[in-house]
Amino acid sequence: MKALNLLVLAVFTAIACNGPKEDSPIDAHFSPDSVARAEILEECFQAVNGKDTIRLRIQPEEVNVTGELAYLWSEKDKSWGKIEGTLEDSLLIAEYTFLSEGDTSIRQVVFKRFKEGWKEGYGEINEVDGVVAYKNIDSLDYSHEVNLVSVPCDQFYTRLR
Template identity: 75%
Template sequence: MKASYLLVAAILAAAACKGPKEDSPIDVHFSPDSVATAEIREGCFQYVNGKDTVRLRIQPDEVNVTGELAYLFHEKDKSWGQINGTLKDSLLVAEYTFLAEGDTSTRQVVFKRFEDGWREGYGEIQEADGVAVYQNIDSLDYGMGVNLVPIPCDQFQSKLD
């Protein structure tokens, strides 16, 4: 079982190193034409509500961002994986390739930078080339309560626990 997690982690890491796919459905809905990334640096963030946790580690490189994301919800499906995306102004728009319940999937995630951390956006979803993407990034709701605040990266754990 541990070997299968290591294999999946290696596959996800290799996929993240390749950079975003040029024909990615994420790119169809988001094209960075103005970028403000000076205030966004590598960091680790976490949301905790009771026994539910969301963890995000970002590693910006100019407009491109790679990192890790984990959803650890109590008594619900847990997922963890790699993000590969782009920064535009205060938005991080990324493909999230993750492992959940033994299957690997990809979906779009969007986080908006606020003074106190990152908030995840939610909205109507459509499928494009087998990937769940938001219909309109400009109309996402960031008030759903998932506010990721900074934590020291030595406390960051992305694995399912």
């Protein structure tokens, strides 16, 4: 009986020493490296102009970007929703699916990265199949003063309650 206990203990010790397989998806998901990568892949930006606030949270994955965008105007309709798009050079081009005044809408948004932060582009628009989009992305105006600057994501939220 003593020999059997020692044999079982030796087998468990050998299994424990081998550890999990390197390609285990569970271990990869919870590894410190994957947590660090997840934190790096999420960025948050905000612009405050008086009582008005714009918040942008993006999760880039190579050229594709998902995230959230909120326009929190003090005396106008607020809107918040999700973005899906691409990041090319210094341009974030995305579809913004948002809720405002109880209605869901879709429009194109374009942000350009400058040294001082992200600026939203404005220009002439078209509506095609219920989606508002810019006629010419290359001619958008970024000359306004509103810059979205980096903020910690742990302080970021878009839901209004």
